Amino acid sequence: MDLARLSTDALASFAVFAEHLNFTRSAEELRISQPALHVKVNKLAESLGRPLYRRQGRVLTLTREGEVVARFARELDVRVATFLAEVRGTAPTRPLVLAAGEGAYLYLLGDLVRDILRGRDDDRRPPLKLINCDRARMLGAVRSGRADLGVGVLETLPDDLHTTLLASYPATLVMPADHPLASRRRLTLADLDGHALVLPPSSRPHRVAVERALRDADVDWVLAIEAEGWPLTLHFVSLGVGLAVVNGCVRPTPGLVAREITGLPSAPYYAVHLPDRADDPRIDTILTAIQRSLDTDGGERR
Structure with a gap:
C-alpha cells in the first residue's frame, strides 16, 4: 500500500460519498464533477488495495473496508476541526449526529430533540443533526461513523458496538x-x-x-x-x-x-455507539438526557 498517495482530500471526499452513497449528490456537495469524484474514490481504493463500495443494480453500499475508511475519515475530520478550533480559540461547532427510526423519534426522542433544537434546558447539550432510517441503516450509520449515536429496537445485540438499554415496552x-x-x-x-x-x-x-x-x-x-x-x-x-x-x-x-x-x-430500545466513543462527553450528555426523559415519561425500564 502506497501511504504517500493516501491524501486527506481523498478521505474527506470519501466521507461525503459514504454519507450519501450517491455520486451525483456527493459531487454536488463537494462542488466537483462526478468524474473527479469517481477518480478520488477509485484512487483511494487502489491505495488501500481494497474495494470500498459495491454496486447492486442502482444501489451502492459500503464494503466492510469502506465502513472502516469512512469512520476513519470522519474521525480525522473531527480531529482537524477540533485542532483548528483550539488554535483559533473558538468552540468546536460540529453537531452530534443521531440516527433513529420513525417510532423512536415519535415516541421516545421527540421532546428531547425539540428542546435541544430550540436551545432549551441545558446549554451543555451539543447541537444535533438527525438521520431518519430503519434499524439496519441505523446500525450501518453508526458503524461507518456517519452517526455518533443510534437508537432503535434490538432483539439481538451487535458484538461490535456498545449498547445501552434505554427502555423496554410491552x-x-x-x-x-x-x-x-x-x-x-x-x-x-x-x-x-x-x-x-x-x-x-x-x-x-x-x-x-x-x-x-x-x-x-x-x-x-x-x-x-x-x-x-x-x-x-x-x-x-x-x-x-x-x-x-x-x-x-x-x-x-x-x-x-x-x-x-x-x-x-417486549420491544427493547437501545442506544448504540462505537466502543471507542465511550469517553465522548457529548454522547454521555445526550444519553443522560434521553434516560432522564424516559424516566419522566414512564417507560418500562429494566
Missing part, C-alpha cells in the same frame, strides 16, 4: 375505546382469536414476531390491511379497519385505547 393492542376488549386491563393472545389485525408488511421484524406468537398459540386471525409506520396503523384502527398490535411506547390517538398483551415479546 406489546399492546390498540382498539376503539368502545370495543368489548377495551374493558379489560390486560389481554392474552387468545383474546385476539377471530379478530382482523392491522400489521406491518410481512418482512418487518414486528410482523414476524406477532405472526409467530399467534401461530404458536393456535390463534385464528385475519389480516385487515398492511400499514407502514405507526401513525398510519393507528389511523386504520380509528377508521374501524381492524385492531393493531403495537409497541407499548406508541400513544393511542383520541378515541383509541391500548391494553397490554401477555405472551408477546
Whole structure:
C-alpha cells in the first residue's frame, strides 16, 4: 500500500460519498464533477488495495473496508476541526449526529430533540443533526461513523458496538375505546382469536414476531390491511379497519385505547455507539438526557 498517495482530500471526499452513497449528490456537495469524484474514490481504493463500495443494480453500499475508511475519515475530520478550533480559540461547532427510526423519534426522542433544537434546558447539550432510517441503516450509520449515536429496537445485540438499554415496552393492542376488549386491563393472545389485525408488511421484524406468537398459540386471525409506520396503523384502527398490535411506547390517538398483551415479546430500545466513543462527553450528555426523559415519561425500564 502506497501511504504517500493516501491524501486527506481523498478521505474527506470519501466521507461525503459514504454519507450519501450517491455520486451525483456527493459531487454536488463537494462542488466537483462526478468524474473527479469517481477518480478520488477509485484512487483511494487502489491505495488501500481494497474495494470500498459495491454496486447492486442502482444501489451502492459500503464494503466492510469502506465502513472502516469512512469512520476513519470522519474521525480525522473531527480531529482537524477540533485542532483548528483550539488554535483559533473558538468552540468546536460540529453537531452530534443521531440516527433513529420513525417510532423512536415519535415516541421516545421527540421532546428531547425539540428542546435541544430550540436551545432549551441545558446549554451543555451539543447541537444535533438527525438521520431518519430503519434499524439496519441505523446500525450501518453508526458503524461507518456517519452517526455518533443510534437508537432503535434490538432483539439481538451487535458484538461490535456498545449498547445501552434505554427502555423496554410491552406489546399492546390498540382498539376503539368502545370495543368489548377495551374493558379489560390486560389481554392474552387468545383474546385476539377471530379478530382482523392491522400489521406491518410481512418482512418487518414486528410482523414476524406477532405472526409467530399467534401461530404458536393456535390463534385464528385475519389480516385487515398492511400499514407502514405507526401513525398510519393507528389511523386504520380509528377508521374501524381492524385492531393493531403495537409497541407499548406508541400513544393511542383520541378515541383509541391500548391494553397490554401477555405472551408477546417486549420491544427493547437501545442506544448504540462505537466502543471507542465511550469517553465522548457529548454522547454521555445526550444519553443522560434521553434516560432522564424516559424516566419522566414512564417507560418500562429494566
